Amino acid sequence: MDKTAEPLCERLATDLDDGFTELVRVHASAVHAFLLRVTGNAAEADDLGQEAFLRAYTALQGYSAERRRALRPRAWLMTIAANVWRNHVRTCVRRPVAGARVEDSCESWPAAGPGPQERADTAADRAVLVAALARLPERARVAVVLRHVVGMSYAEVATVQGCSVGTVKAQVSRGLGTLRELLEPEVALLREVTM
Amino acid sequence: MNRGGEWTSQPEGRVETALAGLAGPAPGDFAARVLQRVGVPRDRYDTYLHLDAPAGGLYVAYGVESVTGSALGGTLPGPRAFEEAHLARTGRSAIPTTRPLPGLRTALRTGRTKNLRIDLPELTEAERAALDAVRTIPRGQLRPLAWVAREAGLAGSAAVTEALVVNPVPLLIPCHRVTFDDGGPCDLRYGPIVGAALRDAEGIDDDLVGLARSGTVFLGSDTTRIYCHPTCAHARRIARSHQVPFRSARAAHEAGYRACKSCRPIAA
Numbered sequence: 001m002d003k004t005a006e007p008l009c010e011r012l013a014t015d016l017d018d019g020f021t022e023l024v025r026v027h028a029s030a031v032h033a034f035l036l037r038v039t040g041n042a043a044e045a046d047d048l049g050q051e052a053f054l055r056a057y058t059a060l061q062g063y064s065a066e067r068r069r070a071l072r073p074r075a076w077l078m079t080i081a082a083n084v085w086r087n088h089v090r091t092c093v094r095r096p097v098a099g100a101r102v103e104d105s106c107e108s109w110p111a112a113g114p115g116p117q118e119r120a121d122t123a124a125d126r127a128v129l130v131a132a133l134a135r136l137p138e139r140a141r142v143a144v145v146l147r148h149v150v151g152m153s154y155a156e157v158a159t160v161q162g163c164s165v166g167t168v169k170a171q172v173s174r175g176l177g178t179l180r181e182l183l184e185p186e187v188a189l190l191r192e193v194t195m
Numbered sequence: 196m197n198r199g200g201e202w203t204s205q206p207e208g209r210v211e212t213a214l215a216g217l218a219g220p221a222p223g224d225f226a227a228r229v230l231q232r233v234g235v236p237r238d239r240y241d242t243y244l245h246l247d248a249p250a251g252g253l254y255v256a257y258g259v260e261s262v263t264g265s266a267l268g269g270t271l272p273g274p275r276a277f278e279e280a281h282l283a284r285t286g287r288s289a290i291p292t293t294r295p296l297p298g299l300r301t302a303l304r305t306g307r308t309k310n311l312r313i314d315l316p317e318l319t320e321a322e323r324a325a326l327d328a329v330r331t332i333p334r335g336q337l338r339p340l341a342w343v344a345r346e347a348g349l350a351g352s353a354a355v356t357e358a359l360v361v362n363p364v365p366l367l368i369p370c371h372r373v374t375f376d377d378g379g380p381c382d383l384r385y386g387p388i389v390g391a392a393l394r395d396a397e398g399i400d401d402d403l404v405g406l407a408r409s410g411t412v413f414l415g416s417d418t419t420r421i422y423c424h425p426t427c428a429h430a431r432r433i434a435r436s437h438q439v440p441f442r443s444a445r446a447a448h449e450a451g452y453r454a455c456k457s458c459r460p461i462a463a
Contacts, residue, residue, distance in 0.1 A: 017235050017239045018288075020230075021239060021290065022282075022288045025278060025288045025290055029219075029220045032225055033218045033219060037217055042222075046222070050228065050229055054233055057235075125213070126213075129213050148215055149218045151215065180210055
């Protein structure tokens with residue numbers, strides 16, 4: 001499934017610190033990309049990524065050598081990252097930033113939408129796509145990002161989502177359909193402007 | 196702007212490729228910050244970054260206080276390849292970072308890498324001795340294999356060539372400044388094109404390389420009666436009218452010349 005997984009798991013089993021360093025080296029980019037595309041915010045993706053790896057490390061400490069050896073690192077990490085993100089979203093819903101005290105309000109600014117950094121990162125075409133991605137429902141967004149941005153197989157995505165491969169395929173296909181629908185009006189609008 | 200129908204012209208694939216394009220690398224020091232936050236001791240892994248240098252820049256990996264490996268950007272397809280090669284050679288993970296080892300940038304800019312700490316525990320005693328000798332060759336100068344062997348205290352130049360082939364820290368251990376005993380460049384680590392680019396960046400004179408091609412191994416001055424390696428700072432000061440070329444140390448000795456004490460050519 002994943003060429004790098006075997007030596008990586010062997011390292012994890014023999015020495016946690018060595019193996020974890022290797023885990024971070026190989027998968028940090030994928031975890032960050034996943035969180036960035038799911039949240040649409042670089043600062044948030046950074047924080048949640050750190051949180052996810054911290055959880056992964058704590059979990060690995062409690063695992064036996066056999067369990068570490070049998071691990072599928074990428075799917076496992078993405079599961080943690082997805083859970084961290086869902087928890088974060090739930091916390092944000094339960095404690096909305098509007099309810100914060102006045103002196104805390106500056107902390108809510110980064111979450112208000114794409115900042116200058118995000119806008120620079122996602123120039124022109126990509127900005128349209130990123131905006132559309134943010135409008136997908138949560139489960140579909142996770143499935144689409146894992147399958148097409150991170151490039152995982154349907155089986156791996158199914159492990160992360162905790163459902164069957166068929167369900168994932170349906171989620172991805174429906175997500176892509178919604179994306180196309182969301183993107184089309186933009187195109188139509190552009191055509192109107194340019195013609 | 197001809198963007199009409201971009202998303203719809205090929206219903207299967209267009210959105211998918213655009214999505215795949217959204218997967219970028221994490222910000223420069225994300226992985227390093229993760230390890231710091233988690234609390235993995237710093238001596239368990241190496242960090243690396245890509246610095247400006249001739250021949251496609253230089254990847255430099257380092258531990259707590261010493262450099263443990265490097266590779267020229269032009270010789271590798273990308274950072275992933277460097278990470279893999281570093282892991283295979285040292286058994287340590289190289290994590291990208293944005294903060295260079297103190298003194299590293301200066302060493303690269305000035306070409307004075309003698310004081311940089313380089314730690315290569317995986318090499319043999321002889322290889323390390325040879326590479327340490329190579330490190331003493333000053334910027335902009337060339338030395339033959341036999342010279343390196345003598346400075347390293349090795350019996351023959353075979354041991355030196357072996358060390359040059361494996362040199363795990365190109366550029367910082369300046370193996371591009373080593374020549375064969377006849378004066379021709381000895382680029383065993385990365386081939387003549389990269390070697391030429393590195394020498395060119397140090398301003399190593401093409402005339403002097405040309406001199407070597409015509410059979411001149413040493414250059415003497417008929418005013419001081421001293422002979423040097425042609426790239427030695429003292430040899431480059433000799434006025435053209437006073438230059439005396441020699442084909443061997445023996446020839447110079449027989450003409451009544453002594454060896455330069457600065458570049459220490461092998462005496463007859």
